[in-house]
Amino acid sequence: MTVFWSKGYEGTSLSDLTEAMGINRPSLYAAYGNKEELFGKALERYGEGPASYEREALAQPTACEVAASLLRGAADVQTDPDTPAGCLATLGATYCAEDSSPVGKTLIASRLAGHAAIRERFERARAEGDLPADADPKALTHYIGSVVCGMAVLAASGATRKELERVIELTLRAWPQ
Numbered sequence: 084m085t086v087f088w089s090k091g092y093e094g095t096s097l098s099d100l101t102e103a104m105g106i107n108r109p110s111l112y113a114a115y116g117n118k119e120e121l122f123g124k125a126l127e128r129y130g131e132g133p134a135s136y137e138r139e140a141l142a143q144p145t146a147c148e149v150a151a152s153l154l155r156g157a158a159d160v161q162t163d164p165d166t167p168a169g170c171l172a173t174l175g176a177t178y179c180a181e182d183s184s185p186v187g188k189t190l191i192a193s194r195l196a197g198h199a200a201i202r203e204r205f206e207r208a209r210a211e212g213d214l215p216a217d218a219d220p221k222a223l224t225h226y227i228g229s230v231v232c233g234m235a236v237l238a239a240s241g242a243t244r245k246e247l248e249r250v251i252e253l254t255l256r257a258w259p260q
Contacts, residue, residue: 084125084132089167091174092122092186119185126193129171133160141200146208147258150227153201154254157231158247161238169239173232198224218259230254 086103087095097118101111115121130137136156143149161169172193205220214220234247 084128084171085167087122087125088129088169088171088174092118122186123189126172126189130193133163133166134170134172136160137197137200141204146205146214146223147255149201149204149208150223150258151251151255153227154230154234154251155248157234158238158244158251161235162242162244162247167239168241170231170235173235174239194228198228201227215259223259226257227254 086099090099095118097108097111100118100121101108104111106114111121115124136159137153140149140152140156143152157170160166172190202220202224205214205218205223208214209216209218209220214223230250234242234250237250238247
């Protein structure tokens with residue numbers, strides 16, 4: 084997972100993977116099929132591990148707390164000194180040659196599933212009166228998703244946790260009241 088995270092799908096060679104896992108190519112193929120299938124498993128592991136903050140964020144009691152938790156969780160992961168900077172799903176997508184590739188499709192499907200869960204949570208918040216009646220859950224989902232992706236690029240470019248916190252503060256000031 085961390086090899087794909089640090090180099091992206093396209094930039095990761097089979098030699099990088101076998102070296103990181105301490106196995107040879109035949110063992111990699113026997114255990115995982117191919118590089119594409121291994122990337123899918125790495126993306127699943129990322130969602131269950133470093134990106135698990137997303138599930139926890141959706142359980143927050145208000146839409147604003149959901150947004151804040153998503154942003155802060157992303158910043159924590161993206162600037163963790165023990166892992167590569169940025170976000171595997173975001174940076175993996177930018178490293179893919181084309182969206183029509185199987186890996187590109189996997190990343191898009193993963194992103195869309197996450198956005199659907201967030202949008203559903205914001206729709207519920209609006210129905211419960213936690214968001215104004217004129218709030219647009221789809222637009223709010225795109226807003227938070229865009230900020231998270233932008234933070235990933237900033238983190239991969241060397242932004243600190245403190246710098247990302249400033250982005251979060253500005254983002255939350257624009258949250259509908």
